[in-house]
Amino acid sequence: MITPVLLCGGSGTRLWPLSRKSYPKQFVPLVGDETLFQASAKRLSGPDYAPPLVLTASDFRFIVTEQLQDAGLDPGAVLIEPEGRNTAPAILAAALHLATTDPAALMLIAPSDHVVPDAAAFRAAVAAGVPAAQAGQIVTFGITPTHAETAYGYLELSAPPKDGHATPLTRFVEKPDAATANVMVKADNFLWNAGLFLCSAQTMLKAARTHCPDLMEPVGAAVTQAKTDLGFLRLDPAAWGRARDVSIDYAVMEQAKNLSVVPFGAGWSDLGGWDAVWRExxxxxxxxxxxxxxxxxxxxxxxxxxxxxxxxxVGIGLKNIMAVAMPDAVLVADMSRAQDVKLAVAALKDKNAKQATAFPKDHRPWGWFETLVLADRFQVKRIVVHPGAALSLQSHHHRSEHWIVVEGTARVTVDEDVKLLGENQSVYIPLGAVHRMENPGKVPMVLIEVQTGSYLGEDDIIRYEDIYARE
Structure with missing residues (x-):
């Protein structure tokens, strides 16, 4: 069995405004109806695959499990990274976790934001790499170039690749300039580096002890001292914070001698910019x-x-333009500047614009909400609560609220009063009242919330009970 290790902690700034820190591109349906994370998990599922092991940030833990369940997949272990430390610590944490039960377990390390239209062909490529991985090799999957791309790193092979066979890797090549990329694409022994790796847990740990031994103590401590939280495994923050911020390529792959490459030419994109989305x-x-x-x-x-x-x-007479509109932000740029979209995020951060990082829909464990109107002393929100979900029992210091149910049924608690509200029914929550809303039904519950008060920030919440164990 192969355990997929899905990495999904990135922010995807080059796909702003659709991808933002609070809701990055892997959780968004960029191509088709499924999110990139769901498509990745489905692609790495079947009789030869164990449930996925996911590494993500605390803010995304419920999104991960919800999207897996919506895709009809049972989640495996979900490891919560206390902070982003790049791919090397994350992958070592996954290897240590797997090694506690089976050191020889094969792990397929995959970013969760790639597009691979032919899932069966990709699984066949993975199967071709299994013998080498079982023999102690670290197998990477190189993408057959379709053009001279300067946004990807390259893999130089010791010989021209053969479909269905693993070929020894000569070296990694950093992202090249245009002239160098043209030369490599015309050669027959260069492939794009997709950041996909197959090896056993013990092979990865042996490589780490050899090439980045300084990571083993803090990452090992973070795993052994991890705490279980509602089915998630929270890595120890203090130990994790001691780990060096470094990618797996720099920490291990560029130094290891036991690397092989399986070619893959059936279509792939990391959707690293709006130009890639346009092509897909x-x-x-x-x-x-x-x-x-x-x-x-x-x-x-x-x-x-x-x-x-x-x-x-509406576009009229446009040439080589990308225009992406969200409810709160619009991007218009020349297609040749796709890699510079991250500069827009940096500029918005400098001016403290919330659009730099905050998604218009605020996703929570129980559902999501969006602000429809915001003024000095009032705010109007649309709130959607999943079937069986409940907000925390809470109160506010600075605002009162009116709730109007527009779809479904709400169970509402206001101090000692508990009652059911149907469509077109409403309730008033006085300032300071202890209250909660729940969805006891089998369909999503939608309500309109009108807040009034001197301060309307999300931090004006005192929680008394919370089924999601949020602080």
Whole structure:
């Protein structure tokens, strides 16, 4: 059995405004109806695969389990990283966790934000790498280049690759300039580095002890001192904080001698920018791709995308342009500047704009909410609560609230009073009252919340009980 190790803690700033720190690209349906995380988990499932082991941030833990369940998959272990320390500590934590039960267990390390249209072909490539991995090799999967890409690293092989066979790796090549990329693409022994690795847990740990021994103590302590929390495994924060922030490529792969490469040429993208999304969207004869309520008139080589219901995006006479509209932000840029979108995030952070990091929908363990109107002394929200879910028992110092149920049924607690509200029914929550809302039904419950008061921040919450054990 192969255990997929899904890494999903990144922020994906190059796909702003759809991908943000509070809700990054792996959890968003960028191509098709499934999220990239769901598609990755499905691709690495079947009779030869164990349930996935997921490494993620605390803020995403409930999103991970919810999306796996929605995809019809049982989650395996979910390890919570106290803070981002790059891929090397995360992968070592996964290897240590697996080694406690089976040191020879094969682990397939995969980012959770890649697009691979032919899942069966990818599983066949993984199967081709299993004998080498069982023999103590670290197997990576190189992507057959389709063009001279400067945003990817490359793998130089010792010989031209053969489908279905692992070939020894000569060296890693950093992201090249355009001229070097052209030379490598024309050669027959260079592949793109996709950051996908297959090996046994004991092979990975042996490589770490050899090439980055300084990581073993803090990561080992973080795993052995981890605490169980509602089915999640929280790595120890103090120990984890001592681990060096370093990628697995720098820490292990670029030094290891036991690396082999299996080629994969059936289609792949890391969706590292809006230009990649444009290519995966399947542009028409004039190179135009539209998503959502978007209309292109006399445009060429253009991406138009609207992520807001009722917000029409119209392009006229555009060439080589990408325009992405969200309810709270719009990106318009030349397609050749796709890798510079991260500069927009940095500029917005400098001016303290919430759009830099905060997603319009605030996802919580019980569902999500979005702000419809925000003024000095009032705020209107739409709140969606999953079936069987409940908000914490709480009170506020600075605001009162009105709740109006518009779909489903709500069980509402206000101090000692508990009652059911159906559609078109409402309740008033006085300032300071201890209250909670729950969804006792089998369909999502939707309500409109009107807040009034001198301060409307999300930190004005005193929690008394919480089924999700949030602080």
């Amino acid at each position: 969207a399947g542009p028409d004869a004039r190179g135009v791709a539209t998503t959502g309520p978007a209309t292109a008139i006399d445009c060429d080589d253009t991406l138009l995308r609207s992520e807001a219901d009722g917000l029409e995006v």
